[in-house]
Amino acid sequence: MATEDDTIFHDIESQESKDPSPPLVSDKGPIYHSHPTMLELSGHPILTDFGDMRLVEPMSTDWAMPDISRAPEVLLKLPWTDPVDIWSVGVMTLELLEGKNLFDPVDRENHQYVLPLALAQYIGYLGPPSLEMAKRSPLFSQYFDDQVRAQSADLLTDEWLMKPNDIMGLAFPSQEEPEPVS
Template identity: 40%
Template structure:
């Protein structure tokens, strides 16, 4: 029997979304969709919802998470994936963190310390469903 889908996909459950100009702290968002500010213990605002939306769009278009976090005992693998895909964050950005744990991953100049090996990944390698000009 062939399964058919009707209608457009619907995104829902914005219960953790934040509005306004306020800054917040603490963990929100499911781990695969968590913004760098949240992972690194920084004050965050509504912009983290844009990050989540972007990672969900990736998931819907590629059929897999952009950032694999299953079974991760700490943040290092998630951060390593972000660095591999996006490059090193600016030092000024890192200094916004309130957690000392951050400096297990980066030195004072913002270089990766080798807390874990950076995965050999790129958006091009992860984009399985795109080919040719669309992939470029």
């Protein structure tokens, strides 16, 4: 999209030179994370793939797309085709409207993508994938089981929730007032 004032790009360049984004090195070259910005945008959006176009014939299972906008089928390492582009447009549109990313599955301290965090964020916002979709994923047994999500009635008698307060320890601290210290 166009911007009325391009000084923000100089600010980004300055910030990047002071605190460079460490690249994630892949077999296709370095991938750089960018710093969040709040641009004043105008005009019509122009979509681009920044040279990362992929052929999907036959259906691909490549680990593709930026960390913050990876489609569920890519995340689950399932075969994907061009509908992942619709997902990207939706995530990007929300980002432009809200001024922030919906997903942020990156360990900022170690500068790396965290798949379990990504799965948790997706499930937190969208609910679990269908059991059928999850079972097709090579990650199924690592992150899911045949139930995927318990129903509320199932949780009423869950073993963990039925433990007495003293066994739970810090998970459920006592509501009593602490003894005064003299």
